[in-house]
Each structure stands twice: as structure tokens, then as C-alpha cells.
Amino acid sequence: MAQETREKTSSRKSTESAGKIRTVVKRMYQQAQQAKEEKRKVAYCMVMCNYEEILEAMDIVQVYTENYAGLCAVKRQAEPYMDKARAEGYSDLLCGYTQVGIGFDALRHELGEMPPDAPDGGMPEPDVLLGCSMGCDPRWKWFQALGRYKDAPIYNIDVLMPPSDADMEAIKEHSVRYMAEELRGLIAFLEEQTGTEMDYDRLMAIVRQVEETRWWWREAYELRRAIPCPMSTQDHFVLFVPHHMMLTDSFTLDFYKGLYQELKERVDNGIGVIDDEKYRLLWGVGLPPWHTMSILDYFLNFGAVFAAETAYMIPEPFEIPPDASDPVQLIAERAFERNSALQWRGQKAGGVPPLAQAHLERIEDFSIDGVVMHITRSCRASTMGQILVRNVIREHYPKMPVMFMESDIVDLGTYSEAETKNRIDTFMEMVGAYKGSAG
Amino acid sequence: MTNVAEGALDRARGLYENRGLRAKELAAQGKQVVGYLCCYTPAEFMTALDLVPYRIQGGVGKPLKQADQHLETIMCPYVRSCFDLAMGGEYDFLSGVVIPHTCDAMHRIYDIWKYHMKPPYSHCITVPHMTHRASFEYFQKELEDFQHSLERFVGRSASEEDLVRAIGLHNRCRALLRELYELRKQEPPLISGTEITWVLVAGMTIPVQEFNDLLEDIIAEVRGRKPSSDGRHRLLVVGSEVDDVAMIRLVEDCGASVVMDDLCTGSRSFWEDVDHAKGAVSGLAARYLGGITCPCTYREGKVPERFSYLGDYVRDWRIQGALLYTIRYCDTYQLDAPEIKGYLESLGLRVLYLEDDYVMPPLGQWKTRVEAFLETIESTKEE
Numbered sequence: 001m002a003q004e005t006r007e008k009t010s011s012r013k014s015t016e017s018a019g020k021i022r023t024v025v026k027r028m029y030q031q032a033q034q035a036k037e038e039k040r041k042v043a044y045c046m047v048m049c050n051y052e053e054i055l056e057a058m059d060i061v062q063v064y065t066e067n068y069a070g071l072c073a074v075k076r077q078a079e080p081y082m083d084k085a086r087a088e089g090y091s092d093l094l095c096g097y098t099q100v101g102i103g104f105d106a107l108r109h110e111l112g113e114m115p116p117d118a119p120d121g122g123m124p125e126p127d128v129l130l131g132c133s134m135g136c137d138p139r140w141k142w143f144q145a146l147g148r149y150k151d152a153p154i155y156n157i158d159v160l161m162p163p164s165d166a167d168m169e170a171i172k173e174h175s176v177r178y179m180a181e182e183l184r185g186l187i188a189f190l191e192e193q194t195g196t197e198m199d200y201d202r203l204m205a206i207v208r209q210v211e212e213t214r215w216w217w218r219e220a221y222e223l224r225r226a227i228p229c230p231m232s233t234q235d236h237f238v239l240f241v242p243h244h245m246m247l248t249d250s251f252t253l254d255f256y257k258g259l260y261q262e263l264k265e266r267v268d269n270g271i272g273v274i275d276d277e278k279y280r281l282l283w284g285v286g287l288p289p290w291h292t293m294s295i296l297d298y299f300l301n302f303g304a305v306f307a308a309e310t311a312y313m314i315p316e317p318f319e320i321p322p323d324a325s326d327p328v329q330l331i332a333e334r335a336f337e338r339n340s341a342l343q344w345r346g347q348k349a350g351g352v353p354p355l356a357q358a359h360l361e362r363i364e365d366f367s368i369d370g371v372v373m374h375i376t377r378s379c380r381a382s383t384m385g386q387i388l389v390r391n392v393i394r395e396h397y398p399k400m401p402v403m404f405m406e407s408d409i410v411d412l413g414t415y416s417e418a419e420t421k422n423r424i425d426t427f428m429e430m431v432g433a434y435k436g437s438a439g
Numbered sequence: 440m441t442n443v444a445e446g447a448l449d450r451a452r453g454l455y456e457n458r459g460l461r462a463k464e465l466a467a468q469g470k471q472v473v474g475y476l477c478c479y480t481p482a483e484f485m486t487a488l489d490l491v492p493y494r495i496q497g498g499v500g501k502p503l504k505q506a507d508q509h510l511e512t513i514m515c516p517y518v519r520s521c522f523d524l525a526m527g528g529e530y531d532f533l534s535g536v537v538i539p540h541t542c543d544a545m546h547r548i549y550d551i552w553k554y555h556m557k558p559p560y561s562h563c564i565t566v567p568h569m570t571h572r573a574s575f576e577y578f579q580k581e582l583e584d585f586q587h588s589l590e591r592f593v594g595r596s597a598s599e600e601d602l603v604r605a606i607g608l609h610n611r612c613r614a615l616l617r618e619l620y621e622l623r624k625q626e627p628p629l630i631s632g633t634e635i636t637w638v639l640v641a642g643m644t645i646p647v648q649e650f651n652d653l654l655e656d657i658i659a660e661v662r663g664r665k666p667s668s669d670g671r672h673r674l675l676v677v678g679s680e681v682d683d684v685a686m687i688r689l690v691e692d693c694g695a696s697v698v699m700d701d702l703c704t705g706s707r708s709f710w711e712d713v714d715h716a717k718g719a720v721s722g723l724a725a726r727y728l729g730g731i732t733c734p735c736t737y738r739e740g741k742v743p744e745r746f747s748y749l750g751d752y753v754r755d756w757r758i759q760g761a762l763l764y765t766i767r768y769c770d771t772y773q774l775d776a777p778e779i780k781g782y783l784e785s786l787g788l789r790v791l792y793l794e795d796d797y798v799m800p801p802l803g804q805w806k807t808r809v810e811a812f813l814e815t816i817e818s819t820k821e822e
């Protein structure tokens with residue numbers, strides 16, 4: 001039926017690439033479980049910690065716990081784990097991902113085996129826990145809390161986010177040196193755990209492959225500037241999966257090349273997400289409501305397409321210097337360049353806070369008519385600062401409508417579909433008026 | 440001496456109740472007062488440059504007026520309260536603000552504070568979450584950067600001697616506070632938890648030398664007390680910011696004595712000295728990153744090792760029960776809370792876990808819980 005609709009209208013709501021992801025995710029957990037059975041080392045990880053290439057070079061299987069929590073939410077199987085975490089004494093206001101993850105491992109600890117009906121067979125028991133400070137506090141505190149249930153060793157590293165007004169030239173040297181030392185400390189820890197030495201040539205090759213992967217994803221993403229927009233935000237929130245969770249896999253490189261080809265073909269043929277694209281929206285900061293992603297489709301009824309996001313952003317471009325020989329130093333320099341890029345541009349723009357700068361760039365580059373941000377009850381890092389972002393947007397685009405949707409990344413308890421739809425109705429009226437007044 | 444010391448606690452209480460009074464006087468006289476959040480900010484740098492460090496506080500019992508327009512409701516309520524007071528003009532006397540990136544809320548509030556308050560001077564110190572060797576080296580560089588930033592602001596440099604002198608003043612302050620805390624070991628304690636809170640808050644609002652003078656007078660005054668034993672239960676309070684007496688007074692009004700704390704506004708802010716033998720900035724980096732036991736800094740090891748200092752407090756202050764207080768939406772504390780509670784219980788203590796939104800503590804509800812809690816301690820004692 002869906003296929004018929006596509007043929008009749010020439011629009012295609014979803015990409016074929018996005019349609020592959022569910023299978024990819026299932027396979028990923030199967031492979032991780034199999035690897036565990038084969039006695040390969042398994043690490044609990046956090047995305048965007050800059051250690052993905054290091055783990056791959058040491059043949060360590062990466063399992064991303066936050067994303068598993070997201071999967072539980074998508075499948076609406078998060079509640080038993082959250083209940084368990086709360087029974088263990090954790091606050092119901094704690095990060096939703098963390099509640100799910102702690103509940104999952106507390107339950108496994110209590111049962112002495114994988115919790116029954118764990119989505120996609122569950123996360124295999126980790127041999128090491130590797131957190132980092134990039135993004136938010138629970139991303140390293142969580143694994144510390146798991147010490148109640150596991151004896152697996154923990155190694156957390158700092159990944160710096162320079163302040164918005166820092167003199168980047170002044171802090172670069174010691175910031176990069178610290179990042180490199182953190183990574184070297186991690187490598188020494190992993191060498192001790194695995195009994196094998198790091199192969200730095202292999203590491204360098206993996207870094208190069210990863211940057212090529214990112215180049216293709218970025219190129220594909222940039223195609224969404226086209227009108228009509230060839231890809232929806234609904235797709236974006238599944239298409240990030242290979243990058244975030246299978247970054248070093250050669251499959252991922254091929255996957256984003258394929259995505260580029262698919263979107264290019266759409267753009268060349270004027271194929272958009274919907275037939276009559278009236279409005280282009282930005283999904284601003286705030287992780288999506290994994291429990292009810294279908295609400296995003298409601299915007300389509302108004303002819304509105306999310307053409308860009310500032311959540312699950314593609315890392316900033318980074319060119320590997322031709323004379324680069326030390327992959328650890330390279331990763332450290334890359335981390336600094338990427339994590340300070342918005343600050344740099346915000347400073348050049350007259351002191352725009354980096355979070356707001358990301359939004360202003362997207363609004364300009366993707367011809368945005370309105371912004372939706374998601375206030376998530378349990379995710380402070382992605383929620384704090386949203387009002388500031390709105391205020392800065394208003395300075396630059398005084399009449400641009402900005403909507404705050406309210407629920408959570410995981411917990412359904414605070415979500416009201418009727419209220420959300422009411423807000424969307426009002427918001428879309430404002431977007432219509434804004435677009436109309438803008439001519 | 441007795442005459443000189445008399446009324447020192449009243450002076451502290453006066454400063455507590457009229458916060459900012461002295462700092463405003465100094466600002467009116469032309470002194471530059473720099474506000475800061477969090478006990479990870481090394482105030483020594485400000486003292487060394489003849490600036491007046493002022494620890495920004497929130498307002499328990501003061502409903503928010505403007506914060507909701509600018510800050511999300513799920514943000515740390517303490518930070519929201521501080522910001523609300525600033526928006527209302529409470530901190531207009533400040534010449535600048537320093538905010539360390541110690542937790543997500545501190546990180547985010549920096550840009551928001553700058554955007555709305557537009558302080559003449561502002562600086563964000565990146566504090567590592569880790570305590571690897573490289574973390575200390577990095578933090579030293581960050582502190583050097585902070586020093587240079589302050590020097591540019593005031594238009595003069597701080598020499599090593601200036602820093603060492605400032606460290607000496609702040610170490611003296613720490614020693615005096617520890618001396619005062621020693622007086623809480625006695626049975627009954629010579630100073631109540633409520634009075635201690637007056638003293639600690641007063642100290643956040645005045646220059647360190649003035650606080651040292653006040654502390655000497657307070658110690659002399661308190662030493663002169665000769666209370667008789669009243670059999671009150673001796674409690675430890677563990678948590679983050681407590682810059683108001685409401686909770687502690689409630690507990691003491693219910694018949695207990697708060698005799699020790701692990702609070703970022705309490706012992707955590709002064710327990711460790713700065714050792715400048717290897718250089719002032721190096722010593723400050725070591726002390727501020729390594730010597731503060733906030734959950735925002737990752738420390739290796741399992742529970743007994745991580746919280747053994749609490750065990751020392753329990754032993755040395757003869758603690759009979761503990762209050763574990765967290766502020767809503769504080770991920771780092773809430774992730775540690777079950778383990779802290781479990782650790783204290785493993786020492787044979789009863790633990791009462793209280794959580795609120797900082798601004799409006801539910802004192803009526805808490806009173807019932809505290810009374811029941813004290814009864815359980817009593818029954819345990821009888822067993």
C-alpha cells in the first residue's frame with residue numbers, strides 16, 4: 001500500500017536506507033552476544049567518546065548502553081527496567097537512559113541471567129565499562145553506579161568541551177595534550193585488560209576510514225538543503241545509528257555512500273518527503289521522544305517537513321593532515337577542533353552561545369520556517385539552554401515560531417498525545433502566518 | 440578577650456540574615472567584588488588580586504520570580520534560584536562572575552548568565568571530571584588561564600608571593616573552621632548546626648581576612664560555653680548546597696543535634712588545605728581537584744573506599760544517624776545517593792533521605808518524617 005502511494009505521488013516519506021536499520025540493529029546485538037560467547041572482550045560504551053577507533057583496533061566489541069535504552073523505549077519495553085532502578089533507590093528524575101540501563105543490569109544481577117524478553121536479546125555482559133565526560137554527567141557516573149552489580153573494571157576519560165568564550169589559541173595546546181594523555185591512559189588500560197598491544201598502524205587506518213565515513217554522511221546530510229527536502233527527521237533519527245554505534249565497521253562506510261546516492265537521486269528528480277512541501281522545520285536541541293516517534297508524522301499533515309536537526313549532529317568536518325603519523329595525537333586534535341568549532345564561529349558572530357550558533361546556522365542553511373525543541377524531563381543536558389536558544393533565535397529572526405514539545409526520551413508517564421497535538425496545531429498556524437508574512 | 444569575642448555569633452547571624460551587606464559596602468567603597476558559584480572555584484586568585492570573592496547563594500523560601508522565563512524547570516533548582524536572585528538585582532553589586540564547569544547545570548548556566556546579566560567580567564573554569572595524573576596537569580593550566588583572565592580584568596599581575604599570601608589567608612580560614620568543627624565533637628556539641636550554618640554563610644560574603652577575624656572571635660565565644668548534656672541524637676548531614684538554616688533548624692527543633700556535615704557549603708569546602716610547596720598554582724590545582732569529595736569528580740574504587748571519609752566522620756563525631764539530602768534534578772548526587780545510603784547503613788546508622796526543590800522545602804512533611812526518624816534511632820539505641 002505504501003509503495004502504491006509513493007508511485008502515485010512521487011514523494012517518498014522514508015528512505016530505503018532507513019528501512020534497513022532495524023535489521024542492522026538486530027544483527028548488531030546478535031553479533032555482540034555471539035562475540036561474548038566466543039570469549040571476545042565486550043565493552044559498555046558511550047557514543048562520541050572519541051575512543052571508537054581505539055576499541056576497534058584492539059578488537060573490543062562495543063555495546064552502547066544509552067542507545068540500548070533508546071531501543072527499549074522505542075519498543076515500549078523500558079518500564080520494567082525503570083521500575084527496577086527506582087526499586088534500587090534511584091530517583092525517577094534521573095536520566096531516563098540511565099534508569100533503564102541500571103535497571104537492566106540490576107535485574108540481570110538479581111536473576112543471574114539475561115532478563116527474559118530483553119529487546120533484541122539484551123546487552124551482553126561487559127568485561128570493561130568505558131564512560132566519558134562528553135555530553136553529560138551520567139555518561140560517566142552511570143558506570144560507576146553499576147559497580148553495585150558488577151566487578152568489571154571501569155575506565156572513564158575526560159573529553160573536553162571548551163567554554164563558549166575561551167581563547168581557543170591559548171587553551172588548545174594543553175587541551176589537546178590532556179585529551180591525548182587520556183586516550184593513552186585508556187590504551188594502557190585496555191592493553192592490560194586484553195593482554196595485547198595496540199597496533200598503531202591499524203589504528204591510523206581505522207581513523208582514516210572513519211573520517212571518510214563521516215564525509216559521506218555529511219555530504220548526504222547536506223543534500224537536505226534541497227527543496228523539496230529529500231529526507232525526514234524521522235529517518236535522521238534512525239540513520240545516525242550506524243555512525244554512532246558501528247562507526248568503525250566497513251559496512252557503515254558503504255551505508256552512508258549508499259545513503260548519499262539515494263538522496264542524490266531524489267534531489268536530482270525533485271522527490272521530497274511529501275508532495276507539497278509547504279514548510280521546513282528544524283528539530284532543535286532536545287533528544288527525540290523515542291517512545292512515540294510517530295508524533296513526528298503529525299507535522300506532515302500540515303505540509304511540514306523537518307529538514308534539519310541539531311540533535312545527533314554529524315561531527316564537524318576535519319581534514320587529516322597529510323603528515324599525520326601519531327593516530328592518538330590526531331584523535332586528540334580532532335576532538336578539540338570539533339568540540340570548539342561552534343564556539344569559534346559563535347565568537348566570530350559576535351558572541352553567540354555555541355548551542356544557539358548551531359541553530360542559527362541550520363536555520364540559514366536549510367531555509368527553516370519554524371523550530372521545534374523537545375523539553376525532556378529526564379535529560380537535562382539536552383534540555384538546559386533551550387530557552388536561551390529560543391531567545392537568540394528571536395534576536396535574529398524576531399517572528400520565527402519556536403515550539404517546545406514536552407515529554408521524555410524514555411518515560412511515557414509525562415506524555416500527552418492530545419496536548420502535544422494541540423500545541424502542534426497552534427504552532428503550525430503560527431508557522432503558516434510567519435511564512436505568509438515573509439512572502 | 441572574652442569581651443572582644445562576645446557577640447561574634449550574633450555578628451555572623453547578622454551577616455547571614457543580611458547577605459551581601461558587607462560586600463555592598465565594599466563595592467560602594469570602590470572594591471571589586473567577584474561572584475562565583477561552587478566550591479571548586481579557587482577564591483585564592485581573587486584574594487591575591489585584591490578582589491573580594493563572594494560565593495553566590497540561592498534563596499530558600501523565596502519563590503522564583505523571573506527564572507521560569509529563562510531557565511527550564513528541570514534545571515538544578517539551586518542554580519535557578521541563584522539566577523533568579525541575580526535577575527532580580529540581588530547581585531548587582533558584583534563586578535564579575537566565575538562559574539566552574541563542574542556539572543551539567545554549571546556548564547549551561549554560564550552562557551545563560553552571561554547572556555542575560557552581561558557582567559563586566561566573566562570566566563568559566565573547566566574542571567576535569569577525572570583525577571588522572573594528566574587531569575591535574577591540565578587543571579593547573581586551566582587555573583593559570585583563569586589567573587591571566589583575572590589579571591587582564593584588574594590590569595595588574597599576581598606574583599607568586601601574592602598567591603602564597605592569599606593561600607595562607609585561606610588556609611588559615613580552613614584551619615579555623617576545622618577548629619570550630621572540633622567543638623562539635625563534644626557531648627553536647629558547643630555549637631549547633633544552625634549556628635554553624637550562619638557562620639559558613641557569613642564567610643561566603645566577606646573578605647577572607649575579615650572572616651578569619653570573625654572566626655577567631657566565634658571560637659573564643661563558643662569555647663566559653665558550658666552546656667550540660669541533653670541526650671540529643673548526634674546527626675551527620677550529607678548532601679550538596681545547604682546555605683539556609685531551614686532544614687537543619689527543623690531537625691534541631693525536633694530534638695537532635697547536627698554535629699557534622701559533608702556539604703559543599705560545609706566541610707567539603709574547607710577540609711583540605713592548599714600545599715604550595717611545589718608552586719602556588721600547582722598546589723591549588725591539587726587541592727581543588729583532588730581535595731573536594733563532590734560526586735561531580737570521578738574517583739576510582741568501590742563504595743567503602745570512596746566513602747571512607749564519611750566513616751571517619753561517623754567515628755570521630757560519634758554520629759548516631761544521618762540525613763542524606765539531595766536537590767531534585769541533580770544527576771551526579773542522585774547516582775551516588777543509593778550507595779552513600781547503603782554505606783552509612785553498613786556502619787549501623789539509620790539514614791533519612793530527603794529530596795526537595797531547594798526553594799521551598801516541605802518543612803511540614805519533613806517534620807513528621809524527622810520525628811519518626813529520631814524515634815527509630817531511639818528504638819535502635821534501646822535494643
